[in-house]
Amino acid sequence: xxxxxxxxxxxxxxxxxxxxxxxxxxxxxxxxxxxxxxxxxxxxxxxxxxxxxxxxxxxxxxxxxxxxxxxxxxxxxxxxxxxxxxxxxxxxxxxxxxxxxxxxxxxxxxxxxxxxxxxxxxxxxxxxxxxxxxxxxxxxxxxxxxxxxxxxxxxxxxxxxxxxxxxxxxxxxxxxxxxxxxxxxxxxxxxxxxxxxxxxxxxxxxxxxxxxxxxxxxxxxxxxxxxxxxxxxxxxxxxxxxxxxxxxxxxxxxxxxxxxxxxxxx
Amino acid sequence: xxxxxxxxxxxxxxxxxxxxxxxxxxxxxxxxxxxxxxxxxxxxxxxxxxxxxxxxxxxxxxxxxxxxxxxxxxxxxxxxxxxxxxxxxxxxxxxxxxxxxxxxxxxxxxxxxxxxxxxxxxxxxxxxxxxxxxxxxxxxxxxxxxxxxxxxxxxxxxxxxxxxxxxxxxxxxxxxxxxxxxxxxxxxxxxxxxxxxxxxxxxxxxxxxxxxxxxxxxxxxxxxxxxxxxxxxxxxxxxxxxxxxxxxxxxxxxxxxxxxxxxxxxxxxxxxxx
Numbered sequence: 282x283x284x285x286x287x288x289x290x291x292x293x294x295x296x297x298x299x300x301x302x303x304x305x306x307x308x309x310x311x312x313x314x315x316x317x318x319x320x321x322x323x324x325x326x327x328x329x330x331x332x333x334x335x336x337x338x339x340x341x342x343x344x345x346x347x348x349x350x351x352x353x354x355x356x357x358x359x360x361x362x363x364x365x366x367x368x369x370x371x372x373x374x375x376x377x378x379x380x381x382x383x384x385x386x387x388x389x390x391x392x393x394x395x396x397x398x399x400x401x402x403x404x405x406x407x408x409x410x411x412x413x414x415x416x417x418x419x420x421x422x423x424x425x426x427x428x429x430x431x432x433x434x435x436x437x438x439x440x441x442x443x444x445x446x447x448x449x450x451x452x453x454x455x456x457x458x459x460x461x462x463x464x465x466x467x468x469x470x471x472x473x474x475x476x477x478x479x480x481x482x483x484x485x486x487x488x489x490x491x492x493x494x495x496x497x498x499x500x501x502x503x504x505x506x507x508x509x510x511x512x513x514x515x516x517x518x519x520x521x522x523x524x525x526x527x528x529x530x531x532x533x534x535x536x537x538x539x540x541x542x543x544x545x546x547x
Numbered sequence: 548x549x550x551x552x553x554x555x556x557x558x559x560x561x562x563x564x565x566x567x568x569x570x571x572x573x574x575x576x577x578x579x580x581x582x583x584x585x586x587x588x589x590x591x592x593x594x595x596x597x598x599x600x601x602x603x604x605x606x607x608x609x610x611x612x613x614x615x616x617x618x619x620x621x622x623x624x625x626x627x628x629x630x631x632x633x634x635x636x637x638x639x640x641x642x643x644x645x646x647x648x649x650x651x652x653x654x655x656x657x658x659x660x661x662x663x664x665x666x667x668x669x670x671x672x673x674x675x676x677x678x679x680x681x682x683x684x685x686x687x688x689x690x691x692x693x694x695x696x697x698x699x700x701x702x703x704x705x706x707x708x709x710x711x712x713x714x715x716x717x718x719x720x721x722x723x724x725x726x727x728x729x730x731x732x733x734x735x736x737x738x739x740x741x742x743x744x745x746x747x748x749x750x751x752x753x754x755x756x757x758x759x760x761x762x763x764x765x766x767x768x769x770x771x772x773x774x775x776x777x778x779x780x781x782x783x784x785x786x787x788x789x790x791x792x793x794x795x796x797x798x799x800x801x802x803x804x805x806x807x808x809x810x811x812x813x814x815x816x817x818x819x820x821x
């Protein structure tokens with residue numbers, strides 16, 4: 282392999298600096314005692330204190346986490362069942378059709394998902410607020426879970442299920458003792474992605490949230506539209522920290538759960 | 548078959564989801580596009596979509612999405628290429644991906660400060676002897692921030708395609724006397740075209756429908772199809788017109804997907820060589 286010469290290294294360095302600069306810029310000014318993101322006056326933690334003193338913001342933070350955890354759990358359950366259903370489909374055309382339908386929500390622009398869900402909820406009379414946000418997050422996370430779980434299921438040799446059945450396992454045993462443990466890495470990856478999708482979503486939530494309910498993204502949007510407040514900077518510092526911890530945690534989990542069987546193929 | 552009931556239990560929640568949240572929403576969008584503000588069945592929305600206002604909007608939306616995709620590609624391809632040549636390439640790739648996990652709104656918000664009149668970019672311009680520029684609320688800032696947001700999504704598929712590329716093919720090309728440019732044009736580029744295509748797909752479609760970046764960074768100067776839909780649904784409350792624009796956006800989405808899916812030329816070849 283050819284070694285990287287100076288110019289490409291410089292290029293990569295510039296890309297890294299540009300990608301991280303805005304994030305560190307935000308965090309840097311979160312410690313500014315001045316009011317804005319231009320003159321750094323002196324070091325302070327008051328903006329972090331402001332985040333924790335703002336009960337409204339804390340309620341929104343809890344909302345965001347509750348919606349993320351619940352939607353990730355429920356969408357993982359439905360998505361895993363869906364992936365198993367797709368696996369057992371005999372008809373190839375049918376399976377492809379279902380897979381395309383599954384992928385529609387992944388590629389659809391958020392605005393369309395948001396707008397169409399807004400129509401749907403209004404039609405069937407779901408009150409906009411916690412319920413509508415939760416249902417939407419479940420709905421757009423399910424296809425991700427299916428995509429993460431299906432390859433693991435396809436990796437599983439069908440003889441494994443047959444062997445279990447021959448040895449007298451009931452259908453339930455097959456599911457809980459054979460299939461689920463085998464696809465566990467896929468399930469975890471799906472759950473984790475669903476969680477991040479939910480935490481990160483802005484556009485869909487923006488459409489289906491009513492007046493009384495808000496998540497962090499929606500709140501940041503309305504704060505940012507009002508102008509620069511260093512509370513947002515402090516918030517982004519905290520979010521960056523949590524993100525990095527999550528990424529590390531995810532890699533730790535995905536390494537640990539790599540069963541020897543699953544490890545064979547990648 | 549005795550496993551029938553169990554199979555139904557697997558299938559019901561997922562099928563219900565497909566019907567309720569994939570098929571019904573699209574059907575509802577199409578249905579609503581035929582109604583005007585007063586609730587009368589009409590084709591007026593489609594008529595007005597083909598009026599000059601909306602046609603201009605569509606063209607400018609495509610133009611911006613094209614620019615965003617082009618610049619993302621121009622910056623992402625070399626990045627992905629150099630990344631595959633680094634020692635710990637997967638670690639570096641992860642570091643490239645981490646910023647994309649930070650909430651999009653926060654990153655957009657950062658640029659309000661960076662491009663602001665008293666921000667670092669203007670401070671730098673002043674040092675260079677150029678007077679302060681109003682950078683926020685311009686086309687430039689909109690395209691720049693969008694490219695910034697989308698670049699990791701463009702790098703990822705291209706990196707994967709390059710990573711799968713068999714180095715023996717490059718050696719062969721060089722042995723046969725091709726120079727670096729010819730090797731790139733005739734060997735590397737065609738074999739990574741699928742990565743490029745999926746990169747274009749994941750950037751172009753969202754770029755057509757962004758609305759928060761246009762609102763926060765571009766003021767109300769840049770209006771994309773996404774901004775128009777948001778406007779019609781949440782501000783004007785004209786769901787009919789909003790749905791009509793959405794119908795066209797869905798149509799464009801399908802066209803782009805058909806174009807960018809293409810034939811899986813490189814992958815089958817890679818599958819063999821691997």
